[in-house]
Amino acid sequence: MTAPILPSYVRDTWHVPNGEGRPVFDAVTGDTVAHVSTEGIDFRAVLEHGRNTGGPALRDLTFPQRAALLEDLGGFLRGHRDELYALSARTGATLFDARFDVDGGLAVVRSYAELGRTVLPDARVYVEDEPIPLGRRAGSFLGRHVCVPLRGVAVQVNAYNFPVWGPLEKLSQSLLAGVPAVIKLATATAFLTARLVELVVESGLLPPGSVQLLCGGVGDLLEHLTEQDLLSFTGSAATAHLLRNHPTVTSRAVRFNAEADSLNCSILGPDAVPGTPEFDLYVEQVVTEMTVKAGQKCTAIRRALVPAPLVGAVLEALTDRLSRVTVGNPAAEGVRMGALAGIAQRDEVRQAVAALEGATKRVFGDPYRVDTVDADPERGAFLSPILLHGPDPDRAEPHEVEPFGPVATVLAYDRPEDAVRLAARGQGSLAGSLVTADVELTSRMVLDLAPWHGRILVLSGAHAAESTGHGSPLPQLVHGGPGRAGGGEEMGGLRGVLHHMQRSAVQAGPDVLDALPGGRTPG
Numbered sequence: 001m002t003a004p005i006l007p008s009y010v011r012d013t014w015h016v017p018n019g020e021g022r023p024v025f026d027a028v029t030g031d032t033v034a035h036v037s038t039e040g041i042d043f044r045a046v047l048e049h050g051r052n053t054g055g056p057a058l059r060d061l062t063f064p065q066r067a068a069l070l071e072d073l074g075g076f077l078r079g080h081r082d083e084l085y086a087l088s089a090r091t092g093a094t095l096f097d098a099r100f101d102v103d104g105g106l107a108v109v110r111s112y113a114e115l116g117r118t119v120l121p122d123a124r125v126y127v128e129d130e131p132i133p134l135g136r137r138a139g140s141f142l143g144r145h146v147c148v149p150l151r152g153v154a155v156q157v158n159a160y161n162f163p164v165w166g167p168l169e170k171l172s173q174s175l176l177a178g179v180p181a182v183i184k185l186a187t188a189t190a191f192l193t194a195r196l197v198e199l200v201v202e203s204g205l206l207p208p209g210s211v212q213l214l215c216g217g218v219g220d221l222l223e224h225l226t227e228q229d230l231l232s233f234t235g236s237a238a239t240a241h242l243l244r245n246h247p248t249v250t251s252r253a254v255r256f257n258a259e260a261d262s263l264n265c266s267i268l269g270p271d272a273v274p275g276t277p278e279f280d281l282y283v284e285q286v287v288t289e290m291t292v293k294a295g296q297k298c299t300a301i302r303r304a305l306v307p308a309p310l311v312g313a314v315l316e317a318l319t320d321r322l323s324r325v326t327v328g329n330p331a332a333e334g335v336r337m338g339a340l341a342g343i344a345q346r347d348e349v350r351q352a353v354a355a356l357e358g359a360t361k362r363v364f365g366d367p368y369r370v371d372t373v374d375a376d377p378e379r380g381a382f383l384s385p386i387l388l389h390g391p392d393p394d395r396a397e398p399h400e401v402e403p404f405g406p407v408a409t410v411l412a413y414d415r416p417e418d419a420v421r422l423a424a425r426g427q428g429s430l431a432g433s434l435v436t437a438d439v440e441l442t443s444r445m446v447l448d449l450a451p452w453h454g455r456i457l458v459l460s461g462a463h464a465a466e467s468t469g470h471g472s473p474l475p476q477l478v479h480g481g482p483g484r485a486g487g488g489e490e491m492g493g494l495r496g497v498l499h500h501m502q503r504s505a506v507q508a509g510p511d512v513l514d515a516l517p518g519g520r521t522p523g
Contacts, residue, residue, distance in 0.1 A: 269436025428483020
């Protein structure tokens, strides 16, 4: 049977393109699952529909009303989790991986619904601060900052590794802010995101024009963006650079946010010797980040920075744990790690490992051989976990080449300041972690690491039970990072909503400020 072509949802109707389109494959079997194409779509009309239909409908609602839509949508999607889990298996995801993606996305929806219900005002605009005296006579002339929804569309370009969480994360923020969305899905996992958006449409909960979906390329979409639109991207640093420098994005100052892959690191403290809870937590954390989603997480640990005297013990412990990881069909019992999202992704990881060969020694795994359970390792996108050791931590390659898969490199450091220096060699990361029970060391190192990291996890035996983990972005906290990580911020609670709004300083008399929605002055 011929694999179907996935329709796009534009201007409140399903658009089925002519032609065959680009194939999308099952990551486990290599079979063609679907095709994608946006042939025949008028991209200017897509943006105009969002601006003229979706925007006014969303702006007519208060924050709590938009929050209620999110809450109802989250409840509707929770009723279809099993279907999304099953589709996730075709992307190579184990059930644990699928829950990480699906349940994580639903948790973000729930978090933003709660924010809109409990933090934001019962209004259509957000008055940000108390009145600021500006006149010579007290209270006669004041200033205040008001945040209003941008009058454009949020174009959301998503990555293949989180086909549910990624779109829901971006969509929750834009809808709560009152800005309609155009979702551009990633080809490798298109069938899963397409079904997610189909469910959103089937729910009938969102106003017309508030959500559109592109299953395929973006054509000339970016050329029609304006200063009132937003462009959000998750993916590679190289693509982020291209989007950021698109002529229309630069000339119209389109609000742009990028969350890019980065060479995240985890630092083992000198006190965390074998036999301590911290040593065991460190090993567990590195293995988890290598194997969950087959290492295809933008927050995964790529560089394990270890005190020089502990390198041998860490390599031995990691090798022991990795030798027990079973790779294969996610549906098979006992499989711990599934496939990468596709053959192309597997080949990219192999190329990256090859680029690291001159600077590292392979301690565990073979990029060209893996034993699999209930799967053909050649037809599916399977790869063994690969542990590398960089004898010379100052070599450039481990700090510049990212294998976006189940690969980590152990690098030695002599002093804490050397660990900070090596961490900074990644030129900006989404996440870093420090595993130690030494509070004094922690307080010093966190501040030194912060300029190069969007988020820092401190892990010790005393707090392990409550820890959310190195690789888990949370809707309450910013997700992004400087430099290579894209220079942007997603989520962060209210920050993510305000990113979709224009902050305007209003200077007026108290009577005018009192008349603003939610703007009554004290007294």
